[in-house]
Amino acid sequence: MTETVSNASASRFGRLLRAIAGLSVLLALVAYVFVRYESWETGTPGCVVRAAGGPDSGTDPDASFELTPEMAANAATISAVGTVRGMPERAVTIALATAMQESMLLNISYGDRDSLGLFQQRPSMGWGTTRQILDPVYSAGKFYEHLADVPGYSRLPLTEAAQRVQRSGYPRAYAKHEPGATLLAAALTGRAPAALTCTTGRQPGAGDPAKVRTELVRTFGEGVLPAVTGAGRAGARHTAGAGAELRVPVTVAPGGGSRAAAKARRGWELAHWAVAQADLLRITQVSYGGRVWNADEAYEGWQQVGRGVDGTGEVGIRVDQ
Template identity: 55%
Template sequence: MPESTSSVTRGRPLRIAAGVAVLLALAGYLVVQYVSGGGGAPRCTVRSAEGDGTTYELSPEQAVNAAKISAVGTSRGLPERAVTIALATALQESALRNIKYGDRDSLGLFQQRPSQGWGTPKQILDPGYSSEKFYEHLEKVPGYSRLPLTVAAQRVQRSGFPQAYAKHEPDAALLAAALTGRAPASLTCSAPRGAQPGKPDDVRAALIRDFGSDVLPKAQAAGAQNEPDTTGAAGTAGATGASARLGSSPAAATVTVPVPAAQAAAAGDTAGDRRGWELAHWAVAHASELRIEEVAYAGRVWATGDSGDSGQTWQSGNAQNASAEVRITTAQ
């Protein structure tokens, strides 16, 4: 039966009202995104060191989890290949999100199951713990670094879809190269505009959590929760000439992380430099979580900003003591 004229007349205002509501909601969302994220939600990008234009984009949450997985692997003395396998596995199992659900009782980054002896639910939902358990099992796989990634991951995970890990290998390899420090200045992140102040002690605590207490000098590690930051004034005035150029506050609090001097100073020895970039990229990955506004290392500076390329590229900075330390400056 054809729709009556009166029904069409009554229905039109309802459709118009619904359309207006949708447009208002969309406008509100765009305004919030512009105010909080400089025109969009914060994102992180990792670029290939080969100069071929290959990139991989991820959220700050994913970047933090990837950095934790990498830090646990390198702290165990494992090679970049192990980190690549771990990252590809977490990309498949959870999309690098620490989720509280999964198939049957699976949980966390690697979808480990309490009923299968991986730990308690609370333990598995700790990214550091779950990463340690993954690497612990991976190290028991004979010749894992020479195996195809799908085979190595499957020996640990016992997945019903073992070939699914393969599709994540290119992205995992990009991430591993940046987060282990092999690819310098290859990870950048944007950050929300008008971020809340950061706390240097939170940065120190996170560094110790992911890399162990040896990552910081004993005085810094011991005083992380009890003493005010005393490195900020000296750090800002001493070695970050780029800080003033990029607009950082002179009073900004800076955490100084030393890079092993014997390695960094040795001509032709890239071990120290790689460690420095590992720490620098870790800090950039944590920019949103820890309210970090600037990271400086090896004469390069990454910084958050409201416009231009700031936050998207590593810019040239002060080369003084370029390889001796990583400087992490929190928002004030």
């Protein structure tokens, strides 16, 4: 009898422990969601890229990847340099995964021996001067230059393609970054519309549209913007309030496939680049394809503001002054 009572008590005690454990997990989840929401609402700097979704996307529709504004800005540069060179999305994925492993997408001035920068390239091994390697546009370009020389790189496993360029002592380490790099590449090349959003630090002080223009041209090339006109010091359109808005025309080179689809992809590439650079360049609003991202409402992501917009016209980048 005593043993039966003890077993019953033990059973009730076990159920109580499981209930407490379940409640603890639930409370922890609620706390996590609350903290994440609060951080987005209060503008804590950070970026998130989400899966494109859809049954044919080949990606987990709930997948996401978080990174800091500095990481996002560097990732956007790496992607842009690749597309300017005509490299496919797979090449951008390989480059991003490589930089994630080598530097965590941070442009660091140190590393193993004389390794430097996003890809930990070495001046002593002919990758360029220290100053060149620490320029993300240059270092990304050198990575793609070497990747393009790898026969059939787009069909190789990511680890093998990256290793052919990097000659790392830990070649398998690249694989763990492939899921995040895949999400980033889809957004930053424009294939996944409205997939990247960021919150900024909202630092006091004015932004500079001329600097935005300079970075656009430095990253995407001279043809990304129309020539400077009398409309403003940076060729920007000054709008209501103390601000200026760059209108970036969306153009694509002639080629196969749907021109409208290609222009929409290009537009989202430029729009996501601007959001990724928002904290660094103090960009306060980006608009494209009937959607808008606002720094003051960044926790809401991209908001629909128009109907029947085909997404092939211009990207608006606003900088408050």
